[in-house]
Amino acid sequence: MTDRLRHFLKSPVLWPLAGIFLLLVANLVLKPGFLTITVLDGHLYGLPIDVLNRGAKTLILALGMTLVIATGGVDLSVGSVVAITGAVAAVLIGQGTDSLVLILGGAIAAGGLAGLINGLLVARLGVQPIVATLILMVAGRGVAQVLTDGQVLIIKHEAFGFLGNGFVLGLPFTIVCATLLYLAVHFALRRTAAGLFIEAVGDNPEASRFAGLATARIKILAYVACGLCAGLAGVMEAANIGAADAQRAGENMELDAIFAVVVGGTALTGGRFLLLGSFVGALLLQMLITTMYNLGVPPAVAPVPKALLILTVCLLQSDRTRRWLGGLFKKKAAA
Amino acid sequence: MKAMLQRRLPLLTTGAIFAALFIAAGLKYEGFFSSNVAVNLFTDNAVLGLTAIGMTLVIFAGGIDLSVGAVAGFTSIFVATLIEQHGVHPALAGAAALAIGGALGAGMGAIIHWFKQPAFLITLAGMFLMRGCAFWLNTESVGINHPLYARAADIYWEFGPVGVPLVAAILAVGLIIGGVIGHTTRFGRNLLALGGNEQSALLMGLPVGASKVGVYAFSGFCAAAAGLVGTLYTGSGNPSTGIGLELDAIAVVVIGGTVLTGGRGHMLGTVFGLLIFGTIQSVLLFDGRLSPWWARILVGVLLLAFILLQRGLVRAVGKGK
Numbered sequence: 001m002t003d004r005l006r007h008f009l010k011s012p013v014l015w016p017l018a019g020i021f022l023l024l025v026a027n028l029v030l031k032p033g034f035l036t037i038t039v040l041d042g043h044l045y046g047l048p049i050d051v052l053n054r055g056a057k058t059l060i061l062a063l064g065m066t067l068v069i070a071t072g073g074v075d076l077s078v079g080s081v082v083a084i085t086g087a088v089a090a091v092l093i094g095q096g097t098d099s100l101v102l103i104l105g106g107a108i109a110a111g112g113l114a115g116l117i118n119g120l121l122v123a124r125l126g127v128q129p130i131v132a133t134l135i136l137m138v139a140g141r142g143v144a145q146v147l148t149d150g151q152v153l154i155i156k157h158e159a160f161g162f163l164g165n166g167f168v169l170g171l172p173f174t175i176v177c178a179t180l181l182y183l184a185v186h187f188a189l190r191r192t193a194a195g196l197f198i199e200a201v202g203d204n205p206e207a208s209r210f211a212g213l214a215t216a217r218i219k220i221l222a223y224v225a226c227g228l229c230a231g232l233a234g235v236m237e238a239a240n241i242g243a244a245d246a247q248r249a250g251e252n253m254e255l256d257a258i259f260a261v262v263v264g265g266t267a268l269t270g271g272r273f274l275l276l277g278s279f280v281g282a283l284l285l286q287m288l289i290t291t292m293y294n295l296g297v298p299p300a301v302a303p304v305p306k307a308l309l310i311l312t313v314c315l316l317q318s319d320r321t322r323r324w325l326g327g328l329f330k331k332k333a334a335a
Numbered sequence: 336m337k338a339m340l341q342r343r344l345p346l347l348t349t350g351a352i353f354a355a356l357f358i359a360a361g362l363k364y365e366g367f368f369s370s371n372v373a374v375n376l377f378t379d380n381a382v383l384g385l386t387a388i389g390m391t392l393v394i395f396a397g398g399i400d401l402s403v404g405a406v407a408g409f410t411s412i413f414v415a416t417l418i419e420q421h422g423v424h425p426a427l428a429g430a431a432a433l434a435i436g437g438a439l440g441a442g443m444g445a446i447i448h449w450f451k452q453p454a455f456l457i458t459l460a461g462m463f464l465m466r467g468c469a470f471w472l473n474t475e476s477v478g479i480n481h482p483l484y485a486r487a488a489d490i491y492w493e494f495g496p497v498g499v500p501l502v503a504a505i506l507a508v509g510l511i512i513g514g515v516i517g518h519t520t521r522f523g524r525n526l527l528a529l530g531g532n533e534q535s536a537l538l539m540g541l542p543v544g545a546s547k548v549g550v551y552a553f554s555g556f557c558a559a560a561a562g563l564v565g566t567l568y569t570g571s572g573n574p575s576t577g578i579g580l581e582l583d584a585i586a587v588v589v590i591g592g593t594v595l596t597g598g599r600g601h602m603l604g605t606v607f608g609l610l611i612f613g614t615i616q617s618v619l620l621f622d623g624r625l626s627p628w629w630a631r632i633l634v635g636v637l638l639l640a641f642i643l644l645q646r647g648l649v650r651a652v653g654k655g656k
Contacts, residue, residue, distance in 0.1 A: 141628070310459065
């Protein structure tokens, strides 16, 4: 066995990849046409494209969430931030703002501001991350409701709609956007020391501070990045459905994002992150949901397989199970 | 004396805030100062209050339970479906629901303890599971037409000018039981010790595993009871009962001065937290000018204020040493 292969077999990405593979096989057996991709008007259509397209928002949220979790935190407010940014975009458009730059800038800046508040609470005031972000999670939906006056605001803006439903080179824009963002974050973190700093802060904030890292600033930046990602996802969501729904937009999205990150092998305790894992985790989640729909399971019941998936991953990754599995392999080798 | 005052300060503050809020509302809105408004605070928030009892104890132990809202929702539709579509007696259906809630909690506690998984994640899975199961049973709300429910709706105790309906009485009794469990039993003390420092609790020989499993089981039981009381209150079962309830429950507990990292808190604080939460909503109702979503923002702001107060106190106490 080569080192590379051995390394791969130990990688946490293996489990979610295996999960995606299993789901693919199941789908192919039940619906042989699953992998078919058709070209219509120069645009690609098909279930695999659909999985990527719908998974893009979760992926974008998961990117930001990965950074926050790597610092040893968690951001519960991203779902509410999605609702807020959607509302901001809708209000700006409703007031006759035509410039896409202004609309996007305003909406995504709202996300960044939300992240800044979270970051200040966590890093400057030392509030527990779950609690700090819980505040915005609770209050955020209220803010979004106040912005939209409790209505579902319909958005009519062609360029804005493109963000949610447009195509670039035959691919849905959301996929292109998510991929570019993934690459940008990957290079920003792994080709510079930023990723290392984040991991150091998550591993031992005290030690990193003594080593001369601006611990608080790094944490704040992680939350701001997470808020900006949530802002982008919120804009996409609003553009996709062509409306801002303060009540329902982004509902449970924070959970999906955390889920994708944890399934991808980033531990909730922080100190280590795997961007690729979050990517694969988000895909696995969307694959699971699409498979459910494909099999005719009603959307409302879809949380059940999600729950089973979380439990499976948690149990598989726990020390107890690993020791037990390790023992099993040793016995085999001895026999 | 000073130390004790400091220890009780969050509780005292919460009580004072509630009193101030209630009196201010009473002075501003005519008819607010009636016993009915006070009792309604209990009746209208019975579902939230019952889940908050279990949540308080879970937070004592340094944990968190995100599944409570979904358990309440599942119980609600489970009981309604059994009674209406399968002819099961309400008492039997209710008992089954309470057993399911308790068993789910115990199972989550067991995974959290023996597989050393974050409570946050496991109870999140529990939340998905129960919410999915609730919609599996039925996607629509089901009205319950059973003589026992009709009779329960008429139960009313009169204490002088105050009329207490069954739902409010159940909440009051639940809060008292919760307080007794949390503050006078060995189990309750074990939870606080566990929340204070799990390692020390283990070294002291406290039954850490059993306490953890027990407290999540209790929380699941409370959540199921909340769902049950919800069916009494509305006379129907609905699978979307309790969406977001877990967060309101956590907010109520924290506003009540219980520290989210565990080890410190008081059930009486949860009572005040609940009353503050209820008063804000009644005020919005009385006023009629402010939109109901302002309640969410207000709760968020209060939450922030209390957490900052807690931080300040912890620091002040730390410096005093």
